[in-house]
Amino acid sequence: MTKIAFGSDHVGFELKPTIIDYVKELGYEIEDLGAYSDKRTDYPIYGKKVGEAVSSGNADLGIVICGTGVGISLAANKVPGIRAACVSEPYSAELSRRHNNSNILAFGSRVVGSELAKMIVKSWLNAKYEGGRHQRRIDELNAEDRKDSKLFNSIVESDNPKYQD
Structure with a gap:
């Protein structure tokens, strides 16, 4: 539950x-x-x-x-x-x-x-989380939580297919 x-x-x-x-x-x-x-x-x-x-x-x-x-x-x-x-x-x-x-x-x-x-x-x-293109932003927020600028920038520049619809 x-x-x-x-x-x-x-x-x-x-x-x-x-x-x-x-x-x-x-x-x-x-x-x-x-x-x-x-x-x-x-x-x-x-x-x-x-x-x-x-x-x-x-x-x-x-x-x-x-x-x-x-x-x-x-x-x-x-x-x-x-x-x-x-x-x-x-x-x-x-x-x-x-x-x-x-x-x-x-x-x-x-x-x-x-x-x-x-x-x-x-x-x-x-409502349910959709993922896809929205996941990039969640990953960016998680990188910010960790104060990891290198990770943040790598996510911003990523062409990972998991970020596609």
């Missing part, structure tokens, strides 16, 4: 249980990494926790929520191997999985309501 790690700051706290319940209804296992109240806290704590859970393999995917989704996605993206996409509508959520192989979804509780958030989550979870 696919396991999804959740995290939010105090602003995303109110929306998080609704989305957790929805994801459970869809048949996924969840792990809530906090925050556990609406007491003021810092989004980097929870973006990092979810990023590390996904990066380590303790979770397959992650969903993070703050006021806009921007701050917590930035925090998650600091973890090597994480491709967190901050979106506010279903189409971008879908394409973030199909083209960017995003492994964390971020959105803002001040930007989207619960019903739109559910639509975003469903689109993201139902």
Whole structure:
């Protein structure tokens, strides 16, 4: 069963249980990494926790929520191997999985309501990574995570058939 790690700051706290319940209804296992109240806290704590859970393999995917989704996605993206996409509508959520192989979804509780958030989550979870020409970009991002400029440049210049549709 696919396991999804959740995290939010105090602003995303109110929306998080609704989305957790929805994801459970869809048949996924969840792990809530906090925050556990609406007491003021810092989004980097929870973006990092979810990023590390996904990066380590303790979770397959992650969903993070703050006021806009921007701050917590930035925090998650600091973890090597994480491709967190901050979106506010279903189409971008879908394409973030199909083209960017995003492994964390971020959105803002001040930007989207619960019903739109559910639509975003469903689109993201139902989408599958396409590979092909998109793999080159993922490999470039992975080289950047490793801070390996030589590898990055070799991928940029590669005519490897795995990067073709």
